[in-house]
Amino acid sequence: MPASIPVQIPATLRSECGGKSQLIVSAATVGECLQQLERDHPAVYRSVCDETGAVRRHIHLFVNNDLLSGENSFETPLEPGDTLFIMPAVSGG
Amino acid sequence: MAERLILCIGTKKGLFIAESTKTRRKFELRGPFRPGVGVYSALIDQRGAKPTIFASSCCPFFGMKILRSTDLGQTFKETKSAPAFPKDDGRALANIWSLEPGSGKRDLLCGVEPASLFRSNDGGNSWELVPGISNHEHARQWHPGNGGLCMHTIVREGNRVHLGISTGGHYLSEDGGKTFNASNNGVSAGFVPDPYPEFGQCVHKIATHPDAPGRLYMQNHGGWEDRPGIGVLRSDDHGHTWRSIAAGLPSDFGFPIVVHPHDPDTVYVVPLDPATRTCPDNRPAVWRSRNGGDKWQRLSKGFPKKESYFTILRDAMTIDHLKSPSLYFGTTTGQLWIGRESGDQWDCLFDSLPPINCVKVAVV
Numbered sequence: 001m002p003a004s005i006p007v008q009i010p011a012t013l014r015s016e017c018g019g020k021s022q023l024i025v026s027a028a029t030v031g032e033c034l035q036q037l038e039r040d041h042p043a044v045y046r047s048v049c050d051e052t053g054a055v056r057r058h059i060h061l062f063v064n065n066d067l068l069s070g071e072n073s074f075e076t077p078l079e080p081g082d083t084l085f086i087m088p089a090v091s092g093g
Numbered sequence: 094m095a096e097r098l099i100l101c102i103g104t105k106k107g108l109f110i111a112e113s114t115k116t117r118r119k120f121e122l123r124g125p126f127r128p129g130v131g132v133y134s135a136l137i138d139q140r141g142a143k144p145t146i147f148a149s150s151c152c153p154f155f156g157m158k159i160l161r162s163t164d165l166g167q168t169f170k171e172t173k174s175a176p177a178f179p180k181d182d183g184r185a186l187a188n189i190w191s192l193e194p195g196s197g198k199r200d201l202l203c204g205v206e207p208a209s210l211f212r213s214n215d216g217g218n219s220w221e222l223v224p225g226i227s228n229h230e231h232a233r234q235w236h237p238g239n240g241g242l243c244m245h246t247i248v249r250e251g252n253r254v255h256l257g258i259s260t261g262g263h264y265l266s267e268d269g270g271k272t273f274n275a276s277n278n279g280v281s282a283g284f285v286p287d288p289y290p291e292f293g294q295c296v297h298k299i300a301t302h303p304d305a306p307g308r309l310y311m312q313n314h315g316g317w318e319d320r321p322g323i324g325v326l327r328s329d330d331h332g333h334t335w336r337s338i339a340a341g342l343p344s345d346f347g348f349p350i351v352v353h354p355h356d357p358d359t360v361y362v363v364p365l366d367p368a369t370r371t372c373p374d375n376r377p378a379v380w381r382s383r384n385g386g387d388k389w390q391r392l393s394k395g396f397p398k399k400e401s402y403f404t405i406l407r408d409a410m411t412i413d414h415l416k417s418p419s420l421y422f423g424t425t426t427g428q429l430w431i432g433r434e435s436g437d438q439w440d441c442l443f444d445s446l447p448p449i450n451c452v453k454v455a456v457v
Contacts, residue, residue, distance in 0.1 A: 012155070013155065047154075047155035047156055048155075050156065050185035050186065051177045051178045051180055051184075051185050052178075052180070052182075052183060052185050053180070056153075056155065056156060058153050088154050088155075
């Protein structure tokens, strides 16, 4: 059963979704969440994933405080109360 | 409105516009547009009733965009889409290296990394892959150079299209861009055992002139002790064969090559030390030939005489089309120089910009 999941949008991407800091999607996994973003908010999706469907190199996705990594990260389940964070990776130094 | 001179300056930290009257005495700077995001290519498109400025905005975080201005660079907006590979292609856009007018009034051509060509027929709002080169049988055998695997040069010459790919070499279409063949006869490479491979050369830039059909100049990746003179080349047969014109230069390594707008025999290069990619002996100079590369003259009036480490990238030098044209180049240390009187006198216009990737100029 898909859960209603808030997706936190970083300030640098809000211009791609009408200035919203949060989008609500209905998804059971991270992959489903991204599919819904691709359908409903394509400009946000294109900024997060490249045309092969991979998350861009300098973008990190977190479910709550957990950084997603590895081949199976799109299969990570989402449950009511979870939040998906889209974060630009740290750069510079 | 009186004619103005517009400079587009693409930097590592956004796009700047500099504007002047035709006297070119004083330039006013505005920008950066898309601050913090690298701009590797720009185009001042003068085919329509009103000039349109295009620029690539290459964000390593959120991907690539095409910016468009219809008010001479006062404001920029994104086009409706940017080039993107088909989903099942397996390649992902890493950078946008060149923007050039296509054959139709609203057609644009765009060279990208990984080396591929895209075409738009609606002023940049939608894009399609050009399969004749992007899916060429050689494409998966090209290798990235230090700047990535980039299609950085697009030169249209009637129904011919010349492409410069680093490292792929020179590719030529003689059917308007439908099909392409590697055309590197005489173009050498210093980094593979075969000195004259069919393809895979590290071409840096190609330039042409409308008054000399078939004549092309190339800055190739030179600087090889074992293969001297391969860096600066000329073709007189539409790029089917090439010969060296590097004799007399202090180095055959460099990035840009520019042709005088009123004289196809006058050509400019910026020789660089191949190890440091900076001017030989740390003394900046542009070199000019007035006879198609047979003899070269050092131009340095106005430049620092020592302790200057200029690097000028492949798209960072250009020339305007006024009666007595001026050259312009930007350095990776953020200086923008003007070479007045066809390069006889040099002055620094701006000395603390971000690292400069590309410079384009037009009288509008």
